[in-house]
Amino acid sequence: xxxxxxxxxxxxxxxxxxxxxxxxxxxxxxxxxxxxxxxxxxxxxxxxxxxxxxxxxxxxxxxxxxxxxxxxxxxxxxxxxxxxxxxxxxxxxxxxxxxxxxxxxxxx
Numbered sequence: 001x002x003x004x005x006x007x008x009x010x011x012x013x014x015x016x017x018x019x020x021x022x023x024x025x026x027x028x029x030x031x032x033x034x035x036x037x038x039x040x041x042x043x044x045x046x047x048x049x050x051x052x053x054x055x056x057x058x059x060x061x062x063x064x065x066x067x068x069x070x071x072x073x074x075x076x077x078x079x080x081x082x083x084x085x086x087x088x089x090x091x092x093x094x095x096x097x098x099x100x101x102x103x104x105x106x107x108x
Contacts, residue, residue, distance in 0.1 A: 002061075002090070
């Protein structure tokens with residue numbers, strides 16, 4: 001699993017434009033082979049950043065996405081934001097859920 005995160009702090013007068021671009025690619029990105037999720041979040045305090053989080057089944061599916069027209073539009077959102085985005089790609093080798101909590105708290 002590969003997680004991609006893009007954190008954008010747009011100029012106040014470009015915020016809606018950045019959101020519009022990201023929302024317009026959300027559906028097409030979710031439809032790409034290997035996409036596990038594509039979500040947009042808005043921070044409500046501080047810098048009021050816009051955060052795009054994508055999860056990909058494999059390195060190959062991420063690489064295909066990075067070459068896609070949809071990702072070109074994500075790059076456009078980064079460019080019009082007015083600031084340098086924070087972009088991260090993280091490889092996840094293991095994932096656990098409730099079973100971890102149950103295992104660790106089971107003896108409480």
